[in-house]
Amino acid sequence: MFSKIKECPLCKSIKHDFFSKLKKNLYSEILSKIVKIEEQKLLNKIENKICKNCGLVFKNYWFNDKVLEKIYNTHIPVHPRGRDFKSSLFSKPGFKREYQNLLKAKKNNNIELLQKHSRTIKSIIFSIPKYEKLKPTKWIVKKFSRSFDSNLNIELLEKNFNGILKLIDKPEEFKRFSGYESYSLWNYLLSKVKVKTYGEIGCPRWGLLEIAKKEKKK
Numbered sequence: 360m361f362s363k364i365k366e367c368p369l370c371k372s373i374k375h376d377f378f379s380k381l382k383k384n385l386y387s388e389i390l391s392k393i394v395k396i397e398e399q400k401l402l403n404k405i406e407n408k409i410c411k412n413c414g415l416v417f418k419n420y421w422f423n424d425k426v427l428e429k430i431y432n433t434h435i436p437v438h439p440r441g442r443d444f445k446s447s448l449f450s451k452p453g454f455k456r457e458y459q460n461l462l463k464a465k466k467n468n469n470i471e472l473l474q475k476h477s478r479t480i481k482s483i484i485f486s487i488p489k490y491e492k493l494k495p496t497k498w499i500v501k502k503f504s505r506s507f508d509s510n511l512n513i514e515l516l517e518k519n520f521n522g523i524l525k526l527i528d529k530p531e532e533f534k535r536f537s538g539y540e541s542y543s544l545w546n547y548l549l550s551k552v553k554v555k556t557y558g559e560i561g562c563p564r565w566g567l568l569e570i571a572k573k574e575k576k577k
């Protein structure tokens with residue numbers, strides 16, 4: 360099930376130190392179910408090491424190819440957050456739809472849906488560039504500073520709805536709806552290195568892959 364990682368995946372040095380134990384989180388919870396190992400046992404086995412040569416932090420054990428194939432093909436073929444990026448939510452019709460759903464949930468007194476749509480609406484507003492300073496949106500910062508909770512003043516939302524709608528155009532860079540697909544980041548990279556080929560580790564739907572393709576990089 361596991362492969363032992365003997366050398367640093369980046370520089371191949373075999374000298375490393377203990378770095379940290381792992382804590383329970385959503386990943387360990389889901390992974391333990393997939394590989395059918397008790398979560399705490401999984402967390403006791405895998406720990407973080409730090410490479411003495413280059414400083415990379417990596418795991419002492421990692422899942423072998425067979426398990427990884429199962430995880431990425433069957434269980435999580437698409438990064439859950441990556442789905443938001445390029446979704447139609449951050450658009451005038453998307454915002455209108457969420458707003459109507461929110462009012463409907465409020466009318467029906469459906470708390471769960473009300474919270475869900477509140478969070479989504481907040482994350483749309485938080486992706487409007489300079490939302491903290493604009494008249495139709497700045498009210499949201501006064502009381503609520505986080506985009507992840509569901510506290511939303513629906514009265515103020517209704518009052519400012521048309522103003523907010525006008526502000527929805529391009530999402531702020533590096534946030535939920537734009538990910539890391541950014542020409543300023545791409546141009547910065549090009550100013551530092553010569554790019555012939557481009558690859559990415561992590562969720563490809565967050566990154567520069569599309570831009571690299573447009574710019575005819577392999």
Ligand SMILES: [Zn+2]
Pocket residue numbers: 367368369370371372410411412413414415
């Ligand atoms: Zn290293």
